[in-house]
Amino acid sequence: MLKIENLHASIDGKQILNGLNLTIPAGEIHAIMGPNGSGKSTLSYVLAGREGYEVTEGSVTFGDLDLLAMEPEERAVAGVFLAFQAPVELPGVGNANFLRTALNAVRRAKGEAEIDAIQFLKLARARMKVLNMPDDMLKRPVNVGFSGGEKKRNEMLQMALLSPKLALLDETDSGLDIDALKLVSDTVNSLRGPAFSALVITHYQRLLNHIVPDRVHVLSAGRIVKSGGPELAQELEASGYGAIQAAAA
């Protein structure tokens, strides 16, 4: 499904990703852990197509698509979804209007019928119930005045509505209370299936108790330095990154 080969990327002249290789087969969920500043968010941005990053080497294929050649909105239409580490606020843009506009933009691009306002509200309310989000969050401007945890839940609401093929979750667990962590995990798990893959970026093993990954990777200084099964997350929780980084250096 997702195949990253020898990816090198820099921003403002600073090299961040240094020959990153990663393959996520369809239907699998992989976790990435790694120290602050190792390039985890950078990887997610490069995959989602944010401007400003220069890919100097390597390739990314998504299914049979050359992902790096596509515009951000084309990637979204193809099924890539990034849940941001720090979601932006959009003053003056109502959340419901935004969600419906996004949903219909994707549907239109795929040649599917647009969803009318009534259908949309039904759909959105059902998803919000699962995430325990109050109705008034639909009326408020996108993320404005939302608490940290509410913003993350709002990201999950967007993901649930857009039902992507590849979800990139950048520290979606940070800022969530214990109950919310469970609700967010339920939402991710509800999408699990043979056509859904995810890359879960996290600092804490706790999330991985709820979203059990097929593989765990350690990112350090812009490349994957170790991979393993779910037990790797537990090892890291116990011993930290020091030993792995030393071994990779």
Add this chain to the structure above:
Amino acid sequence: MTAMNGTGPAAFLGRHEGLRGRLPGASLPWVEALRDRSAAAFRAQGFPTRRVEAWKYTDLAAVNTSVFGEPLTGVDDALALPPATGPRAVFIDGRFRADLSNLEGLSYTVENLAWALPTLETRLGALVRPEEQALAALNGMLFEDGLVVTVPDGVAAGVLHLVSFATESERAPAFHPRHLVRLGEGASLTLIETAAGPVRARYLHNPVFEIEVAAGARMNHGRLQQEGREAFFLSTVYARVQEGGTYDNFTMNAGSRLARNEIHVALCGPKAECHMNGVQLLADGQHADTTTALDHAAPDCSSRQTYKTVLSGKSRGVFQGKILVRQIAQKTDGYQMNQALLLSPEAEIDSKPQLEIYADDVKCSHGATVGELDAEQIFFLRSRGIPAEQAKAILVEAFLTEAVEAVADEHIREALTGAVAGWWQRQGIQGGIEAA
């Protein structure tokens, strides 16, 4: 005579001389005196240059050097005006057209100025200061027609549309309508004005409004300026509000090559209120200037101003806002905000707030911001599948929201929303946000 001789003030003054005996009200001494006073004031000022403080950011050189003609009477009947859906008064090239208007069965009086002139001695010119405003002087010298609305005490007049349309013509007509509105005590009126013309037609539209809002009355004044792209729109509004009355002006400046939208409001009785909000949507080559002057002349009054300007291409926007709080105007609550969004590095905005406060117990604030679209917000929207152009449109709409939401009257808000959407379409951008 179709074209005026030459250009600049001399041409307009010459036209006044030449038409002396034929302009409406020529047989009424007070009208003649008013025109002469206006002509003297215009002769003294001419078209102000940028050396005049109030015109520092707006250059009238293009008006000064253009040749204009008189509008013809009995113009083009094949106008594609949609049928009236409610009361409306239509002016073509500044002249009232009864055949296109719909003014049946109203609970208040609507007349055209040329016809009502003999009855207007105490009203016409009561609020205008030609010696200080050259554009109003020009209008006072050459006005021919206009709208006269009189709403009796206690009457809720509802919505009235004022449509001003310019025709395609070689003549480059200059027209100077004078509109008078008077609301009796406790009366209310929503006046929605649309000024438009063919995209490529060159003309000068120079309207002056005199608006009197009596105690406890409320006037909602929505103005949609969508003149053709070669047009000059030089407008002055005067409003006087008495105790407990409200004047609520919303102006959209989206058309014309050069627009000056000058608004003078005097709050003359306690607890009077004024709202002046507006948006300016400017594309390449356009210049729009909103200049407000608010006179707090009584205690306990409040005023609210929010103006938002969106500039693309090589366009230029100007906002000048003066708030005068006289010594008697204790407990004044004044607020003014002016924000600009630059969509292009070639666009330019000038902003000049001016507070003059002589009372000691007042609350007055003002602010101005200039910004660009936020790259992170654009990426966020695109990452959700929304095409780049639509993402930008959504963010521009969001920027305008605050000013649009400040419009109390739903009819005006609706007309405005439609006009903003139309502007986007003309920019070649389909669709902003979808309502859910």
